[in-house]
Amino acid sequence: MHTTKELDHMYCVKxxxxxxxxxxxxxxxxxxVEETSGISGFSHAVGTCTTAQGAVKLTINVKKGIIExxxxxxxxxxxxxxxxxxxxxxxxxxxxxxxxxxxxVCDAFHVAMREMFLQLAYGRSQSSxxxxxxxxxxxxxxxxxxxxxxxxxxYGTVQRGxxxxxxxxGYITKLALDKDDLIIGYEYVNFGRMMNxxxxxxxxxxxxxxxxxxxxxxxxxxxxINPRKE
Numbered sequence: 426m427h428t429t430k431e432l433d434h435m436y437c438v439k440x441x442x443x444x445x446x447x448x449x450x451x452x453x454x455x456x457x458v459e460e461t462s463g464i465s466g467f468s469h470a471v472g473t474c475t476t477a478q479g480a481v482k483l484t485i486n487v488k489k490g491i492i493e494x495x496x497x498x499x500x501x502x503x504x505x506x507x508x509x510x511x512x513x514x515x516x517x518x519x520x521x522x523x524x525x526x527x528x529x530v531c532d533a534f535h536v537a538m539r540e541m542f543l544q545l546a547y548g549r550s551q552s553s554x555x556x557x558x559x560x561x562x563x564x565x566x567x568x569x570x571x572x573x574x575x576x577x578x579x580y581g582t583v584q585r586g587x588x589x590x591x592x593x594x595g596y597i598t599k600l601a602l603d604k605d606d607l608i609i610g611y612e613y614v615n616f617g618r619m620m621n622x623x624x625x626x627x628x629x630x631x632x633x634x635x636x637x638x639x640x641x642x643x644x645x646x647x648x649x650i651n652p653r654k655e
Contacts (some may be wrong), residue, residue, distance in 0.1 A: 466486075611639065
């Protein structure tokens with residue numbers, strides 16, 4: 426290693442001791458981690474591109490520095506959504522460091538990976554205090570029994586007020602209004618449940634009826650509107 430002339434003429438003073446790493450919590454234990462190969466954890470991060478047209482929520486399960494599974498959920502940008510297809514193929518098997526700048530086209534993924542790296546490097550993961558960590562497959566289980574991301578979409582104007590379009594329960598088909606035209610509930614269709622029933626052999630109409638439910642005081646409504654049409 427080359428050094429400067431000034432440093433070459435300096436006297437060598439020995440350090441009194443080797444100072445170790447600050448232990449971080451991961452998978453139910455405290456570890457001194459000096460290399461990314463020593464990092465394990467299950468965590469989430471969100472990233473956006475520079476123009477913030479959309480966002481990606483990234484969930485990864487890391488074992489000894491290797492990404493064993495990745496769940497990618499996107500919203501708001503068609504390009505980002507297509508890039509998610511690539512991410513599902515590319516990220517599993519990558520080292521944690523190797524995934525930081527993987528060619529995923531959309532910079533939102535790099536932002537999410539940067540935030541993820543910081544969390545895991547400092548032991549701020551969902552599995553920090555879970556003995557043995559989370560099994561590979563935990564990311565898939567995050568989607569729940571309908572195997573579909575939870576999406577919320579609402580809209581409002583001064584002239585016409587709020588519109589609830591999609592919520593945790595599903596795609597909203599009707600809003601229930603009280604006598605003062607305030608929203609008191611809604612009817613929804615759970616698409617994940619509906620498609621599971623279609624795949625099991627029910628007709629589309631039967632599956633839709635079975636997957637339809639209500640939230641709030643829907644039955645007390647005095648006026649019902651289609652939030653996308655009325």
